[in-house]
Amino acid sequence: MSNKLFSYNILDTPIHRLSGLTKLIGFLLLTFAVMFSYDIRVILAITLFSFYVLKMAQIKYSQIRIMVIYVAVFILINMVLTYLFSPEEGVKIYGTRHELVRIFGRYTITLEQILYQVTKALKYVSVIPLGIIFLLTTNPSEFASSLNRVGVNYKAAYAVSLTLRYFPDIQREYIDISLAQQARGLDLSHKAKLVDRFKNALVIIIPLIFSTMDRIESISNAMDLRGFGKYKTRTWYNSKKLAKEDFIAILISFLIFLLSIFVSIFINKSRFYNPFI
Amino acid sequence: MNKKPIIEFKDFTFQYYSQAEPTLHNINLKIYSGEKVLIIGPSGSGKSTLGHCLNGLIPFSYKGDIRGSLKINGMETRDLDIFKLSRFVGTVLQDSDGQFVGLTVGEDMAFTLENDRVPTEQMKERVKEVAKMVDMENFLTSSPYDLSGGQKQRTALGGVMVNDVDILLFDEPLANLDPATGKTAIEIIDRIHRDSNKTIIIIEHRLEDVLHRHVDRVILINDGRIVADMNPHEIIASSLLNDNGLREPLYTTALKYAGVNVTKEILPGHLYSLKTDDIKDQVKNWFKSIDKEEEIKEEKPLLKIENLDFSYDSRRKVLRNINITINEGEMLAIVGKNGAGKSTLSKILCGFEKHTKGRIFYKDEDLKDKTIKERAEIIGFVMQNPNQMISKNLIYDEVALGLRLRNMDEEEIKERVNKALKVCGLLPFIDWPISALSYGQKKRVTIASILVLDPKILILDEPTAGQDYRHYSEIMEFLKHLNSLGVTIIFITHDMHLMLEYTTRAIVLADGEIVADDRPSKILTDKKTIEAANLKETSLYNLAQMVGIEDETKFVQTFIDYERWLKSKDEQ
Incomplete structure (x- = not known):
């Protein structure tokens, strides 16, 4: 992309x-x-x-x-x-x-x-x-495993790698939503007043939050079902x-x-x- | 078969804390080791809740009140936690994108092993083994962005198989797949069932697609109760599918139109098992008896796309030499596999992307210099998921948004919003909060919020994705009604039923080029196009061949015309 x-x-x-x-x-x-x-x-x-x-x-x-x-x-x-x-x-x-x-x-x-x-x-x-x-x-996941090895809690370390994994998805979704709202007449250019621009940003951010929450629910279910958090430690596929x-x-x-x-x-x-x- | 049940529900009732009524009532069900069971039911029937009870998401993630007993492998599930359950039950979720937690295929498949503290070397061995089972051994280092939907699903399947579970649970495995990939998915599940003798449970509402391969039992759930527990032949011969808002396979509908008495004796459960010897003549006679003249509609070009090219960078063209004329009042489908350029084309039409070459005309006006906002008054775009568009609390405000952003005065806004809501059948809900609406109603709100801008053409991205037959019909009948009011409608879709039943023309894209532009009956009976675009031939086509009708395309067209005629008769 x-x-x-x-x-x-x-x-x-x-x-x-x-x-x-x-x-x-x-x-x-x-x-x-x-x-x-x-x-x-x-x-x-x-x-x-x-x-x-x-x-x-x-x-x-x-x-x-x-x-x-x-x-x-x-x-x-x-x-x-x-x-x-x-x-x-x-x-x-x-x-x-x-x-x-x-x-x-x-x-x-x-x-x-x-x-x-x-x-x-x-x-x-x-x-x-x-x-x-x-x-x-x-x-990124190798980085997460490194963090874990220097003593950072693996859940926190995994959060880093998950963020990087889903960042592009959310970015793409932001663009899609923004375009669809612009078609409805949303003005994101500098011509709009600051207050209006703030209000307009909400029109994109609210749907983004809702669809991101749906996504988080399915990711966390998927992780639970595959035993994430079962033990205090874990091993890493990508550890060097x-x-x-x-x-x-x-x-x-x-x-x-x-x-x-x-x-x-x-x-x-x-x-x-x-x-x- | 081993007569010891591996799963046993006994007077099982479940109620979410957030709900006033139980979602599952008094379930009694035994599933035996090595069985392959299909659980069907309309949306909200409780079939997903049943799945959640099996894999432990209930009560681990979704809290509620459990009465009665559910034993898996002889153990009461309420005494187990989700981690212990995941040793017996592997779940493949419907959203293959959401469950892809790793950055590569190998890492994702290893996820369970990582959490089980398996040493890295051993883990790599096991992942390789499993990747072979699901045909992904050449993709171990690929990232999810380079994979097709089917490959992501196979990765998910590998991810649960590394654990050597006894039970594989598939939660709507066909939801996000194109027709050909869906067919392959059913074949892979079948192969794994035969090779490993695992217990397989598939939760789906797309019955015909699952019955592409053998299934031992079909369990029909509605309103939280088990309505039927029988083999595929029995359930299709019964009237239970229609009674419960589910779609029967198209070929059985055709048989019924032809006056065939569909009994379990003719083995109608699968297309491949259907005995046609005694019914051949009936179908043929019906086909001959219907003689319809081609309807010729006057064509008035509305939108013309000429020699259009598009590329993100100068190297690879995403769209090549696209020429389409869309006529006023048409209802057409754009189909093709993921990445073929369907969404890009719709983005270009809306002005979200600028094409590199070629021209687009609305009537006789070149759209080149129109802004996104101006184009929206000609071409409206409705996104797949209504949650991606809704940003207000009240229906009225949501629909009025586009007009308010255009600084129209409130008087006129009120008039136009009321009109749009009326067309969409939402007038009774005008003061409702959007959160109180069903999915289908939300979809209508987003359509209303686009219609209010009075576009001449409406593009809808998968308008019925994930919807059961009743909601599907509701949304589609509504769109047909809109179409009859003069709005030209373009669907971007994988759904071949939609294409057959509701459109008169389909444009097939493959690798950025148009490979076919024809009637759906023709496209879905043409091997070459089907292959190029990852479609699947309709079962009507196979039926025609099985009974010995030579002109399969005409048979399919006859079926569509007959069905439309029936529907219009109903309405009068």
Whole structure:
């Protein structure tokens, strides 16, 4: 179908072969590394790394186009707002002031502000590919079994996999209902007033809720009838043992994480890298 | 046969806590090990409730008051829980999409084993074995989105067979399948019954389709009571089916029209068992005696589709070179297997999707630049499940929605809503909450809410899905009435009875192309078309062959005309 926002795709790449657990741990470690550091050199390195992994996983631009657009818009808005609300943030952080242009009033462009905002934007840019890789290369039920193995209750873990299993169904149903209601005259475009748009959304959501509840009833019956919840534990058809590659991948992520902390503590002596002093 | 009952109901009564009356009254029934039993009954008869009692959903998920006794394998079920019961009774539910919990075929079949804590390696072995039994061994890594309805059902069947249960319970197994797949499903169930000697219980209201293969007993339930417990020949020879709002097989209806006395002696239970030696001449004479001239209707083109192509991406075309002229006042069916392009075509007509090539004309006007909203005033679309459309509490508000969204003034809205409700026979319910209506009435509400926009053409997606014969007739007679008021009606359907009885023309799609556009009597007697579109020949066709009538198509057409003539006579 043409309208899937994201979906697991089956390929045989080194990234796909890693266990879901490995990818989860790697994703978390790298995210922490990026979140912790404000050193543009570290972040740039991680960005390059994550794009390299993206390429290794053979993810095509067409698969993630919509997501990329959303993210780009989000980052753009974020940058504009950051500047509008605190144009002097960079100066405050780095303690120096290299003014380039004065626009008006307190709005000037300084090297410090540029560095700060570029660093911040790069943080998003470096993490997003990792998230995409995780979503697109992990078999959801294998991921559920990994969660279960690190101690998450299997019912909760299975809920994750069920959500992913039925998400496309519900998405399709939403589109069908929305089209049928538009035919009755529903206006979902931006021309309608905000209050009307909210009211109109209900016309789609109410039928969606009712038909989803029907679906939930039949799924939960099907699961009960096949013994879900019989014991405190269960086994998994799709469980992968951690292989050598998994340990290597986790090790690499952990080293990157350590590196980021190390640079902050011993080289920069703060979370920020300051080239201005 | 082993004379020890594997299932035994004794004075069994069940009442849901939410209901004022018991749903099952005083059931006494024995089913023996290795038997194959069909349970039939109209909607609301209690047949599904009976199934729920067997698999433990009652009282595990649906609470209620149980009196009397139900023993399975000699054990009182109220002392067991749903998990213990699931060791003896495997259930295949009707919604094969909803019960597909795994992300792949293999994983779904393994679900029970996972919950039983079977080690992964052993589990994979067992799944492979079972997949072979249900012919799914080449699909173990396929996801549900790549499977046909029949394949999903076979996966579900595999999913309960991994447990090596004694009893297999099928809850409306034919509900969501196209005719050919339904026929195959009945054949697979039969094969498993013969190979494994398991006890098989099938709950269905589509009698003729189940009787495609042998069944030991038919149990007819109505109003929560067992009305009949006999073999297929006896039940078909009786008047019980008609009395209880169920459809008898078409071939027996034809025999009755021909004046044949349908007794159990001619073995009418299955088409294959029917003895035709003594009745041949009667059927032939009846066929000869009816000579009808072709009715020629004046054709006025209303909607023209010319050279239409459609694809989601540029690689694969979902529809190719579609040319259809729909005439004013027609009632026609679009048929074909899932994925053949039926729904896509209707979406294009409503403007939900934009076609890549070709043109659509309403009268002489090109519909290209009309918005979804504008098109809705020409072509109305009614979704399959009324719950997918209803968003208001009151019938009046629901029907008025489309007009209010068009900012019409309340005076005129009132007038139009009243008119639509009157046409749909809902005027007495005008102030009722929708939740108090039956399924069929809800369906009418959704039809009314489209009719109020005054479309010239109505497209209905499976208008009678899951309905028993009485509700089916009710909905279809209503649509026929609408048609007589001048609305052109298009059905998207798998139901061949509907197509035969109510339409004058059927368009058959296969792999995005039109493979036939003809009278239903012709299509359902043409081997090539039947195969291309996963249809099934009507039993009238087989009957014609069995009694030695050469022009089977004409025989089918004669039957339809005769039936319509009977109905119109009734109405006068």
